[in-house]
Amino acid sequence: MTGLQQSTGISSKSHTGVNDFQLAPVHRFLGCMIGQFHFSPAAQPLAEALLAAEPPEIAASVLNECESEAMLLAAKQILDATLNLAEWDDGVLEAIIPAPVLRGGRVDREALWRWLEEHRKAAAAALDGVADLGTAATHDLLRGRAALSLLGDCWLDTVSQPATQPGVIVNILFGQRWLLLGEGCLTRSCVAMRRRALEAAGIFLPPISDPGFFRAAAADAMTSLQAAFLLSLSRYPATYLPELVGIHAASHALGIDDRVAGLVPIVTREAAWEALDTYLDALNDDPAGETLSRRLVDAMRVFVCQERRQLAMLVERAGQSTDRPLDQQVAEIIRRHAPFAGKQHRRVRIGGKPLSERLVETDQDLASFLQDFKRSGYLLADAKGSCRFLDAIKFRGPMFGIFSEQEASVLKSWFQSVAQTRDEPVVLEPQGQDEPVARLWLDNIRKRRPRDTVFESATGLDDRTLFYRLVNIENFANTLSVALERARAGLSRAEALFNAEAAGQHTDARFFEYSPDALEARIESIYWKKLVDPYAPLGEIPSRDEVVFGQKYYALGNMVDGAWAYRSSGTRCVERIADTALFAIYADEMGLGDLEKNHITLIYRVLESLGIDLPHIREETFIDQDEIPDEFYTFPLNQLSIGLFPNRLYPEILGYNLGVEMFGLGELRLHEIQKLKHWGFDPIYEAVHLSIDNLSAGHARQALTMIQDHLAETERRYDADTCAVEWRRVWNGYASFAYFVEGGTLESSPSVTTDDDAGADHCALTL
Structure with missing residues (x-):
């Protein structure tokens, strides 16, 4: 080489x-070696x-x-x-x-x-x-x-x-x-x-x-x-x-x-x-x-x-x-635009039928349509040498801008030929030389039963098995319904925080009417009152074993860092104003392609410094690992579940993302760094997040701005009422993160945690 x-x-x-x-x-x-696929x-x-x-x-x-x-x-x-x-x-x-x-x-x-x-x-x-x-x-x-x-x-x-x-x-x-x-x-x-x-x-x-x-x-x-x-x-x-x-x-x-x-x-x-x-x-x-x-x-x-x-x-x-006949060129133009002929064309009739009802899916349909169109009043020449159809596609006409300049030129030439070809039959060539191959390909897709598939419902899954399946969702598509049910349950329970009498220790999920300024004020209040001002260095450092146990508490959530957003940058997900910003945060979490800066690499560094050796979470052996207790699976399961539905739960993901990025700041993070340094453990994961999640211009600020942009776009496209509904869903996403931070679990009954009874340690979560 x-x-x-x-x-x-x-x-x-x-x-x-x-x-x-x-x-x-x-x-x-x-x-992966091709294994079994469960549906x-x-x-x-x-x-x-x-x-x-x-x-x-x-x-x-x-x-x-x-x-x-x-x-x-x-x-x-x-x-x-x-x-x-x-x-x-x-x-x-x-x-x-x-x-x-x-x-x-x-x-x-x-x-x-x-x-x-x-x-x-x-x-x-x-x-x-x-x-x-x-x-x-x-x-x-x-x-x-x-x-x-x-x-x-x-x-x-x-x-x-x-x-x-x-x-x-x-x-x-x-x-x-x-x-x-x-x-x-x-x-x-x-x-x-x-x-x-x-x-x-x-x-x-x-x-x-x-x-x-x-x-x-x-x-x-x-x-x-x-x-x-x-x-x-x-x-x-x-x-x-x-x-x-x-x-x-x-x-x-x-x-x-x-x-x-x-x-x-x-x-x-x-x-x-x-x-x-x-x-x-x-x-x-x-x-x-x-x-x-x-x-x-x-x-x-x-x-x-x-x-x-x-x-x-x-x-x-x-x-x-x-060299193609004009009928053929016009047929191709109509085939491209026909799917968009809707109710706005209900008054246009060709061959006695509304335009929106004239199907042109086959060459025979299209030839019949062109024949009727040639004979219609829309192509009758007027005194100016034009016709109703050409006038419609010109500037100020109702169809201006639908056809490209090149298409309009073809249509004009076709109109000029109609007088001589009006009564001639329209004969169209097949769409392409590879149509027989396409049919063969399609037949094989339809007839071929997928290999290595198992058809069974996903029932009776314990948290460890469910975690393994959600990580390996490509092989366990039958678990999608379980994930959606779990995500919705978490969101439903989190709404209890909307009417809480007081804020939590690290969050404030109480509902408020949205405005850009109101959201900014709430986030700044959380930042100063919940995360920064309460900070003071620890006077007494917990024992080494307690620090190691605390890191285990957070480890599983950290090992699926960014999971709420990894599906939010798909090919179709680049049209909403917040899409690119959400992808940019996820890309940052993954080190922008630099393995050394990848946050999953960083958490493995920390675990290695703690003397914790775990198989990768995709491995089946991870199900039986004995370093992380069962009760620490609740939060990462919620994070994996919500991330699998970037379309259905899009506003909730934006709010959840805000909660995650805000929580990377302040008291709790600084205490973890102090404890890790004291015992000679690697603090890199905490230190990196404390920096990049900053509210000045980092992930927390970006998370706030993308919500404001998304809601502004929603109101602009729809109306204020739709924006209000969307805002409630966004804040529900934030509340679902806060619910876990402040001690809620999907297994317990809904409860509201106040400043007085919120402890420093709760369920496992991403820092």
């Missing part, structure tokens, strides 16, 4: 190596119904239903069918994409690099050929890639999670995700820049979370299925980490979307290769190295095959862009 690294400028040593970090034990995570029996018919839809709707469901057990089962079927492409695609994989060499059970990196270079150059030549054809061809190519381009690196959505942190490869990938998302500035993200490139070319698409996005953005079934596959991978990043690492490297090696958009890549192919190189280093001495290597290479072959096939289809279509 020396020659390869010198020739490409790649060094596998520029990041902390898997075995180089000496300050804390490194938990090597190279991906409830009710999920099966729901998943079948989801997959019975057409490809654009399947992709939309996998994107938007991220909290659905049925979606996770459908995603598993999509992954199984796609990654086993060679079993059903009649040898095309072997014919088009020869396998990179596995030598001695490990990847031949030089052969793999040459293989990727070969396909990168072929893709670049194809794209340059389209550019030479002119603006219309380039426009078609941009539109054809839009659905995939605007997904960005969706497979990295939850690569950082309780089951995978801290790990070297996970932190490298997460650091690249941080860059791709604009380092906390959404307008600098790769997806935002690609969308601007599309709009500069006159291609305007709905938000990616819109149910009709894939109908509008994907011109063919193959593209929608490819999007569904990549989104499905994003639902199982821990289980399919080898596949994810390979696909990430292959995607950036090909570099199709940035090249099409004319952008400089945020993550270069060399940087993506570095992540791959580091991963392959770790496989060298791993007992499962050969199996994981083969999975990685097989996934790369499938992905590159998909990309080359989709690109070939788009290049062929772009080459025909100026």
